[in-house]
Amino acid sequence: MFKLDGKVAVVTGGAGGLGEYCALALAQQGAKVVIASRTLEKLQAVAQKMQAATNSEVTAMQLDVTDESSCDNLVKEVVRKYGKVDILVNAHGMNAKMAAADIDFTKWEALFAANVKGVMMTCKSFGKAMIAAKKGKIINLSSVRGIRGTDGGNTAYGATKGAVDMITRMLAAEWAPYNINVNAIGASVVLTETFKKTVAPERMQLLLSKTLFKKFATPEDIAAACVYLASDEANYVTGQIMYVDGGLTAVG
Ligand SMILES: NC(=O)c1ccc[n+]([C@@H]2O[C@H](COP(=O)([O-])OP(=O)(O)OC[C@H]3O[C@@H](n4cnc5c(N)ncnc54)[C@H](OP(=O)(O)O)[C@@H]3O)[C@@H](O)[C@H]2O)c1
Numbered sequence: 156m157f158k159l160d161g162k163v164a165v166v167t168g169g170a171g172g173l174g175e176y177c178a179l180a181l182a183q184q185g186a187k188v189v190i191a192s193r194t195l196e197k198l199q200a201v202a203q204k205m206q207a208a209t210n211s212e213v214t215a216m217q218l219d220v221t222d223e224s225s226c227d228n229l230v231k232e233v234v235r236k237y238g239k240v241d242i243l244v245n246a247h248g249m250n251a252k253m254a255a256a257d258i259d260f261t262k263w264e265a266l267f268a269a270n271v272k273g274v275m276m277t278c279k280s281f282g283k284a285m286i287a288a289k290k291g292k293i294i295n296l297s298s299v300r301g302i303r304g305t306d307g308g309n310t311a312y313g314a315t316k317g318a319v320d321m322i323t324r325m326l327a328a329e330w331a332p333y334n335i336n337v338n339a340i341g342a343s344v345v346l347t348e349t350f351k352k353t354v355a356p357e358r359m360q361l362l363l364s365k366t367l368f369k370k371f372a373t374p375e376d377i378a379a380a381c382v383y384l385a386s387d388e389a390n391y392v393t394g395q396i397m398y399v400d401g402g403l404t405a406v407g
Contacts, residue, residue, distance in 0.1 A: 157386045160185035164242035164385065165233055167220055167277055168192050170201040172347055173296060173377050174246030180378035181242065181385060182211035189233055191218035192247060220247050220273030226280035234284060242385045243281040245274045245295045252308035263311050270315035275322055278337075282330060290334045293326065294384045295319050296377075297339040299400050303407050307358070320396050327394030336393040338384045343400035346371040367402030 164181045168174035169190025182188045182205055190198050190205075190213065198215030205213040216232055219225045233240050249269045251262045274295055285291025300309055301316030320339060327337040344350065344362050350371075354362075363369055380399045383389055398404045 156388050157382055158185055162186040162241040163237040163239055165189045165191060165240060166244040166246055168247030170198040173374055175201060176374035176378040177244050177246055177381040179205055180382050182209040182213055184382055187212045187237060189214045189216050191216045191229055193219050220277055221268045223276050226276045230280045230284050240281060240284055242292045244381060245277055247273060250312045254308050255310045266311050266315050271318045274319050278326055285335050286333045292385050293337045294381055295323050295339040297341050297396055299341050299343045299403050303404055324394045338392060339396045340377060340380045341396045341398040342377050343403045344371050345374055345377060365403055372399055
């Protein structure tokens with residue numbers, strides 16, 4: 156189960172953070188993986204490392220998710236190289252914490268451009284190829300902040316993730332006739348290097364106290380959900396936000 160041999164996967168934001176873990180896990184399961192974001196040198200270094208660590212082909216391609224022609228070009232390039240695309244993982248994203256009364260709308264718009272328009276644009280570009288092929292799997296990285304409020308200046312980010320959740324459900328409904336599964340992963344706090352460096356110990360304790368398991372997610376927890384949703388074993392799952400959150404949304 157969960158093998159991805161013969162599949163072609165594209166992971167946006169695949170050269171760092173959760174995207175890198177998802178891309179590696181997909182490659183380990185046998186998929187040919189394209190990692191895509193704006194910084195080509197970083198992508199190339201990560202692709203080389205990933206290819207050496209797996210038996211799969213991992214390729215780096217440049218992408219700006221806020222630019223529709225860049226998204227369309229990526230699809231063309233992937234289809235030219237591999238003949239098809241089976242899986243899209245939207246793992247790009249950004250956050251900018253701002254107290255609600257001090258929201259800077261330039262930053263707000265940048266967040267919505269990357270997190271919302273960027274998800275819809277890649278879905279549109281890749282969706283057209285998947286509609287033509289009458290199959291595909293799309294996995295959007297969302298967050299518990301799409302459904303649960305919190306303090307700490309997360310209004311803009313939470314609003315983008317609520318939008319990603321609805322894009323996921325709407326596309327699932329619209330593209331089910333084409334055999335395309337569209338799901339999201341609702342991650343809670345994941346213990347990444349950036350998180351360890353940027354979040355104060357008191358805030359960490361508060362966040363931990365809201366989690367049933369009293370521990371943070373690992374990047375591998377998220378990557379495992381990604382592999383499942385990308386696999387044939389998830390063929391009957393669509394329009395879902397799969398919460399990998401240690402139970403946070405079960406009780407919050
Ligand atoms: N980390 C967590 O605890 C957590 C929790 C819940 C949800 N999530 C979600 O999971 C996703 C990944 O989070 P992360 O923490 O792993 O993020 P990250 O380490 O900050 O990586 C985000 C990636 O997005 C890419 N990116 C940003 N803007 C882009 C653009 N315009 N076009 C193409 N690529 C772009 C960046 O690559 P370039 O700079 O090369 O473009 C970067 O590699 C996000 O959607 C985030 O909201 C994360």
